[in-house]
Amino acid sequence: xxxxxxxxxxxxxxxxxxxxxxxxxxxxxxxxxxxxxxxxxxxxxxxxxxxxxxxxxxxxxxxxxxxxxxxxxxxxxxxxxxxxxxxxxxxxxxxxxxxxxxxxxxxxxxxxxxxxxxxxxxxxxxxxxxxxxxxxxxxxxxxxxxxxxxxxxxxxxxxxxxxxxxxxxxxxxxxxxxxxxxxxxxxxxxxxxxxxxxxxxxxxxxxxxxxxxxxxxxxxxxxxxxxxxxxxxxxxxxxxxxxxxxxxxxxxxxxxxxxxxxxxxxxxxxxxxxxxxxxxxxxxxxxxxxxxxxxxxxxxxxxxxxxxxxxxxxxxxxxxxxxxxxxxxxxxxxxxxxxxxxxxxxxxxx
Ligand code: NAP
Ligand code: ZN
Ligand code: ZN
Numbered sequence: 001x002x003x004x005x006x007x008x009x010x011x012x013x014x015x016x017x018x019x020x021x022x023x024x025x026x027x028x029x030x031x032x033x034x035x036x037x038x039x040x041x042x043x044x045x046x047x048x049x050x051x052x053x054x055x056x057x058x059x060x061x062x063x064x065x066x067x068x069x070x071x072x073x074x075x076x077x078x079x080x081x082x083x084x085x086x087x088x089x090x091x092x093x094x095x096x097x098x099x100x101x102x103x104x105x106x107x108x109x110x111x112x113x114x115x116x117x118x119x120x121x122x123x124x125x126x127x128x129x130x131x132x133x134x135x136x137x138x139x140x141x142x143x144x145x146x147x148x149x150x151x152x153x154x155x156x157x158x159x160x161x162x163x164x165x166x167x168x169x170x171x172x173x174x175x176x177x178x179x180x181x182x183x184x185x186x187x188x189x190x191x192x193x194x195x196x197x198x199x200x201x202x203x204x205x206x207x208x209x210x211x212x213x214x215x216x217x218x219x220x221x222x223x224x225x226x227x228x229x230x231x232x233x234x235x236x237x238x239x240x241x242x243x244x245x246x247x248x249x250x251x252x253x254x255x256x257x258x259x260x261x262x263x264x265x266x267x268x269x270x271x272x273x274x275x276x277x278x279x280x281x282x283x284x285x286x287x288x289x290x291x292x293x294x295x296x297x298x299x300x301x302x303x304x305x306x307x308x309x310x311x312x313x314x315x316x317x318x319x320x321x322x323x324x325x326x327x328x329x330x331x332x333x334x335x336x337x338x339x340x341x342x343x344x345x346x347x348x349x350x
Contacts, residue, residue: 006132012050039064062130146308320346
């Protein structure tokens with residue numbers, strides 16, 4: 001075991017604070033990583049505040065991890081000391097069930113091991129995530145970060161990027177398809193960049209007037225202020241696919257009405273309270289209302305390589321670890337442009 005420093009929440013109503021804990025020494029198939037940057041996902045906030053009702057405390061969040069390999073186990077073949085690598089939302093799964101064999105570890109029949117707040121099958125207790133100095137991960141769950149990408153700006157690809165990539169690919173966003181993205185936050189802005197690069201006609205829906213120009217800059221063909229009923233009406237029954245990345249309660253029927261016959265609205269945002277879907281919103285036009293969870297390891301690497309080839313990263317605002325509560329407060333006001341990334345060097349300065 002070795003000692004790590006990080007930040008943890010002790011309870012749902014407590015701010016994150018400095019926390020020291022132990023990690024296992026790397027086993028034969030493990031990769032030890034010094035964490036250089038970690039993105040701040042809204043899921044971190046939902047989890048530390050106990051909004052999904054399943055949080056194990058103390059909670060060290062963080063699943064958009066990039067860093068450098070500091071040690072590898074004897075059976076590790078794909079990574080060497082000094083490599084630049086990433087870790088997303090999963091650190092293990094059963095690898096034998098049908099879903100794992102298809103490369104869909106996020107739907108593992110036996111439950112994947114979350115990077116944080118998951119059952120730690122190796123050391124006992126629960127897993128601690130990336131708001132920390134280091135992490136030890138099974139080699140099969142470690143990703144290669146293309147050298148051409150800025151390391152800090154690549155961190156959000158590990159969750160925000162793959163969470164949008166997976167549904168865009170599954171529902172075949174591309175040339176000739178009209179695709180909508182709802183909410184220009186961390187996930188949404190990656191969706192805009194990726195759908196644009198995949199060649200879809202991309203319409204962004206935002207509640208924030210201040211983000212309209214950014215939406216166009218990031219690659220949206222059209223930006224709709226969702227608070228404007230006339231602008232919404234102009235898109236009635238016209239979308240092949242809409243991906244909803246909103247973190248709070250909102251009217252999902254307003255978007256279902258914009259989906260054309262046999263089209264799909266995919267929910268990736270995970271608000272605390274259930275969304276009310278009117279039966280006629282899906283009966284009418286034989287629409288589908290679907291969901292999608294992050295993405296598998298192979299498709300995460302595919303997405304990273306695509307981003308490497310197309311020069312796609314996140315628009316980030318770097319913060320020291322000590323400013324995490326301010327970042328959360330701004331996230332709750334939709335004031336994120338467009339992902340906070342924690343500089344782990346700040347842990348040493350503390
Ligand atoms: P975020 O950066 O906070 O972005 C959320 C965006 O939603 C905001 O920027 C805002 O965009 C919009 N929004 C917020 N409140 C709203 C409201 N009341 N009504 C309408 N729109 C509102 O969050 P994120 O990190 O992108 O995460 C988004 C959600 O996805 C979270 O619930 C998170 O837990 C979930 N998530 C799911 C998965 C998955 O696998 N399915 C993976 C990661 C995260 P505008 O200002 O443009 O309106
Ligand atoms: Zn996330
Ligand atoms: Zn499995």
